[in-house]
Amino acid sequence: MPDSPLRQLSLACGLLALCGPARPEAPQAVPDMSLEELINTEVVSASRKSENLQQVAAAVFVITQEDIARSGARNLPDVLALAPGIEVARIGNNRWAVSARGGNGRFANKLQVLKDGRSIYSPLFSGVFWEAEDMPLEDIERIEVIRGPNAAMWGSNAVNGTINIITRKARDTQGALVAASAGSEDRRNVVARYGMPLGDSGHMRVYAKSYDRRAGFATDGSRASDTGDSGMAGFRADWLLSSGNRLSLHGEAYRDHNGDTYRFPDARLPPAYVSPLDSTMRLSGGHLQGRYESLRDDGSEIVFQSYLVQRTLDAEHALREERKTLDLDFQYRLAPSGSHDLMLGADYRDSRDTVGSPAGSYVTFTIPSRDIRLASAFANDDITLVPERFRVTLGARLEYNNLSGTNLQPTARFLWTPDASRTVWGALSRATRTPSRAESDVSIPLAVVPPSLANPLPTWIVYQNAGGGTLKSEKADALELGYRHRFGQNLSVDATAFTHRYSDGRILVLGQRSVVFPFYVLQQENTVYAARSRVSGIELAAFAQMTPTWRLQPSYTWMTSREYGLGDAASEAAAQSGMRKLPRHQLSLRSQHNLPQAQQLDFWLKYKSSFHLDSTTASADVPGRTDLDVRYAWKLNRALEISLVGQNLLHRRAIQYLSDQLPSVAVETGRGAYLRAECRF
Amino acid sequence: MTTAWTARHWTWPFCGSVCARRPSLCLLLAAAAVWLCVLPKALGQQPLSDVQMKAAFVLNFIRYTEWPERSFAAPDAPVVACVLGDPSATALAGIAGRSIRGHAVQVRAVLSADEAHACHVLFVPDIDMRRFVGILRAVQNSPVLTVSDAEGFIDAGGMIGLVHFDHRLQFEINLGVMQQAQLKASSQLLRLARNVIEARPR
Numbered sequence: 001m002p003d004s005p006l007r008q009l010s011l012a013c014g015l016l017a018l019c020g021p022a023r024p025e026a027p028q029a030v031p032d033m034s035l036e037e038l039i040n041t042e043v044v045s046a047s048r049k050s051e052n053l054q055q056v057a058a059a060v061f062v063i064t065q066e067d068i069a070r071s072g073a074r075n076l077p078d079v080l081a082l083a084p085g086i087e088v089a090r091i092g093n094n095r096w097a098v099s100a101r102g103g104n105g106r107f108a109n110k111l112q113v114l115k116d117g118r119s120i121y122s123p124l125f126s127g128v129f130w131e132a133e134d135m136p137l138e139d140i141e142r143i144e145v146i147r148g149p150n151a152a153m154w155g156s157n158a159v160n161g162t163i164n165i166i167t168r169k170a171r172d173t174q175g176a177l178v179a180a181s182a183g184s185e186d187r188r189n190v191v192a193r194y195g196m197p198l199g200d201s202g203h204m205r206v207y208a209k210s211y212d213r214r215a216g217f218a219t220d221g222s223r224a225s226d227t228g229d230s231g232m233a234g235f236r237a238d239w240l241l242s243s244g245n246r247l248s249l250h251g252e253a254y255r256d257h258n259g260d261t262y263r264f265p266d267a268r269l270p271p272a273y274v275s276p277l278d279s280t281m282r283l284s285g286g287h288l289q290g291r292y293e294s295l296r297d298d299g300s301e302i303v304f305q306s307y308l309v310q311r312t313l314d315a316e317h318a319l320r321e322e323r324k325t326l327d328l329d330f331q332y333r334l335a336p337s338g339s340h341d342l343m344l345g346a347d348y349r350d351s352r353d354t355v356g357s358p359a360g361s362y363v364t365f366t367i368p369s370r371d372i373r374l375a376s377a378f379a380n381d382d383i384t385l386v387p388e389r390f391r392v393t394l395g396a397r398l399e400y401n402n403l404s405g406t407n408l409q410p411t412a413r414f415l416w417t418p419d420a421s422r423t424v425w426g427a428l429s430r431a432t433r434t435p436s437r438a439e440s441d442v443s444i445p446l447a448v449v450p451p452s453l454a455n456p457l458p459t460w461i462v463y464q465n466a467g468g469g470t471l472k473s474e475k476a477d478a479l480e481l482g483y484r485h486r487f488g489q490n491l492s493v494d495a496t497a498f499t500h501r502y503s504d505g506r507i508l509v510l511g512q513r514s515v516v517f518p519f520y521v522l523q524q525e526n527t528v529y530a531a532r533s534r535v536s537g538i539e540l541a542a543f544a545q546m547t548p549t550w551r552l553q554p555s556y557t558w559m560t561s562r563e564y565g566l567g568d569a570a571s572e573a574a575a576q577s578g579m580r581k582l583p584r585h586q587l588s589l590r591s592q593h594n595l596p597q598a599q600q601l602d603f604w605l606k607y608k609s610s611f612h613l614d615s616t617t618a619s620a621d622v623p624g625r626t627d628l629d630v631r632y633a634w635k636l637n638r639a640l641e642i643s644l645v646g647q648n649l650l651h652r653r654a655i656q657y658l659s660d661q662l663p664s665v666a667v668e669t670g671r672g673a674y675l676r677a678e679c680r681f
Numbered sequence: 682m683t684t685a686w687t688a689r690h691w692t693w694p695f696c697g698s699v700c701a702r703r704p705s706l707c708l709l710l711a712a713a714a715v716w717l718c719v720l721p722k723a724l725g726q727q728p729l730s731d732v733q734m735k736a737a738f739v740l741n742f743i744r745y746t747e748w749p750e751r752s753f754a755a756p757d758a759p760v761v762a763c764v765l766g767d768p769s770a771t772a773l774a775g776i777a778g779r780s781i782r783g784h785a786v787q788v789r790a791v792l793s794a795d796e797a798h799a800c801h802v803l804f805v806p807d808i809d810m811r812r813f814v815g816i817l818r819a820v821q822n823s824p825v826l827t828v829s830d831a832e833g834f835i836d837a838g839g840m841i842g843l844v845h846f847d848h849r850l851q852f853e854i855n856l857g858v859m860q861q862a863q864l865k866a867s868s869q870l871l872r873l874a875r876n877v878i879e880a881r882p883r
Contacts, residue, residue, distance in 0.1 A: 298815055
């Protein structure tokens with residue numbers, strides 16, 4: 001059997017040696033159970049979760065509704081930490097940094113995030129405003145987390161990964177649900193939902209969520225200023241027009257207020273050159289989205305989707321952004337013929353903004369209004385070379401945007417399934433990140449260098465991309481290799497090795513220098529696209545049903561990065577400094593126990609090693625951290641469930657991450673607990 | 682003295698240094714080690730598989746569906762359960778030979794709409810769903826009970842779809858299509874279904 005390299009690979013992960021080779025599947029007897037017994041039997045197996053994943057040539061992990069419910073997480077970004085290889089860090093209590101495979105930050109710019117096919121990636125700073133993207137977690141059907149680039153399928157900015165959030169069909173959320181929690185950090189969190197039929201073949205749900213969260217802690221232990229409160233309401237309606245023809249409408253409106261303290265450097269102030277400014281960021285807006293899907297008799301499929309998004313962001317003392325985005329998306333999957341499964345698609349997006357600054361603001365935009373247009377077309381062909389054994393996928397997306405021009409983003413993948421329980425896959429891809437509105441047009445102070453003998457005036461360093469400059473898309477070329485193995489019903493392991501090589505990355509260089517006599521020297525910094533770096537790593541995850549009532553899910557990620565200089569002494573020295581800019585080790589261990597009388601006891605242990613955080617506005621060593629969440633739940637009857645959750649139990653308070661791009665004061669996250677009741681009727 | 686020496690030298694060197702620097706990480710490593718030790722035990726237990734569960738569901742769907750009399754040549758004629766594609770990989774392989782209300786169950790593989798018309802039950806495997814939409818719609822007007830574990834099966838024109846919901850296997854019914862095919866679902870079946878929709882076939 002030509003499987004010896006495979007065997008070696010699994011031995012390397014240390015598990016195969018313990019478990020032995022997979023047994024051939026024996027014919028299974030069909031139990032004689034009544035329908036009532038069947039629908040009440042819990043299906044607990046590793047195979048169910050990994051069954052469809054066995055056929056995917058990418059590093060995919062699926063977060064299910066059950067995973068979400070048992071994690072104790074109350075916000076969307078916290079839920080994403082369930083996926084191996086995804087780094088989720090809180091910047092205080094109300095802001096998040098989420099990324100995969102490095103490149104993290106408050107606006108991690110290489111992660112594409114979609115909610116039911118709608119991109120929530122903001123072009124302002126290139127990233128997601130997670131504080132305004134919460135949703136009722138109870139409505140989520142599953143979250144597909146894809147690490148690594150696949151821009152051919154998911155569009156630009158799907159460089160380090162894609163998060164694809166899929167909500168439940170309206171017919172699966174019928175009846176009423178009210179879930180309310182109260183706690184020490186998450187002071188109040190309420191979700192209400194009601195689902196009803198619409199005629200013979202339609203269903204609808206309306207929902208609302210509101211929360212109020214306390215601020216994190218300042219370094220002296222007092223409460224910081226980042227309180228948050230948020231509210232949203234929305235609906236989803238689905239119609240089955242006739243067999244195979246589905247129409248779906250989704251709309252939502254929200255508002256979010258969160259506090260902050262900015263520390264903009266200002267050379268006009270007395271030494272220290274900083275005067276903290278308390279601010280509130282007000283985000284509000286909404287969207288309307290329509291989707292039509294048609295599955296035709298020959299097996300071909302058409303999807304047409306369109307959405308309109310409006311948002312106003314008002315950050316006191318900083319900026320005010322109003323943005324309207326229209327997106328049109330069309331996909332056509334041809335009838336399966338022979339060994340090919342071909343999919344074609346086109347997308348057009350128009351995002352118009354007006355960005356203003358209040359008088360005296362530190363953040364200004366040289367161009368107050370822009371119209372960012374993006375048009376792309378893609379083709380993806382899944383070719384079966386040996387039925388049930390070997391498949392190859394070739395795909396590419398050609399994309400034009402009016403900031404950085406045209407980019408081609410191709411991918412080539414293979415999937416080899418030597419038998420039903422083992423999968424080997426590999427991929428070679430290129431993806432690009434589109435420039436943000438800010439990197440093109442913003443003027444923002446970065447630092448003040450105090451006076452010295454050589455330079456008797458303070459130097460005020462301000463980012464300004466004078467004259468717009470030429471914008472370029474950052475590129476990533478990635479090589480990935482993966483192996484998945486199912487051992488019977490109860491155990492599956494998943495291993496991925498990757499290396500990403502980035503080029504044309506953004507780097508700040510000194511620009512014009514002028515003296516504002518007799519106060520300070522104004523030193524501009526501009527963007528050049530010349531940074532090169534490499535990130536490599538290994539991601540391991542397992543799913544083990546230890547006993548019928550006890551499940552364990554460990555995962556481990558190891559990463560290392562290297563930056564290359566530009567040839568000059570300063571950048572070479574910086575590149576050689578050996579500073580660890582991303583956590584080298586990340587571990588997660590989730591344990592879920594089902595206790596008698598419908599009780600559950602869950603533990604979640606997390607570890608992240610130390611790293612040096614370095615952004616345009618913050619630089620600090622973040623120490624390694626182990627933390628533990630515990631959840632106890634008791635389902636009293638069909639209608640009522642009560643749970644008690646403790647989060648970050650091992651530390652009274654600790655720093656997790658610092659804000660970049662906007663210079664917020666450092667905020668620590670504290671230990672917390674909450675009590676929750678969920679009622680369905 | 683001896684104890685100290687043993688403690689220092691008998692620890693796995695990597696683990697020793699890690700424990701000294703980071704007790705919490707050491708704890709995590711210990712937990713991982715314990716996990717590896719109890720792992721083989723987990724492999725010994727085999728709960729009901731997905732395939733077994735789905736087969737048991739199909740038996741019940743046959744039990745609670747009423748076919749028009751003309752579908753059976755004789756009162757004790759067998760119920761013909763067909764699979765599009767290869768039956769060995771799917772739920773139905775294990776139900777051959779079982780008896781339901783006096784009808785023995787026969788399992789057959791079919792590949793075309795003509796063959797499918799002769800079936801009482803037609804199971805469409807998830808993975809081949811798109812390839813077989815044509816056949817599925819071709820039998821919509823014959824008394825053939827269509828069942829699948831494909832996502833959105835009842836939206837595509839199928840009658841009973843098996844779905845995973847809240848870590849249980851459930852089913853949903855498109856009653857419009859069943860009525861069109863002159864199949865009668867018992868009240869028991871409709872009562873236990875997660876969803877019943879009445880969309881019309883086309």
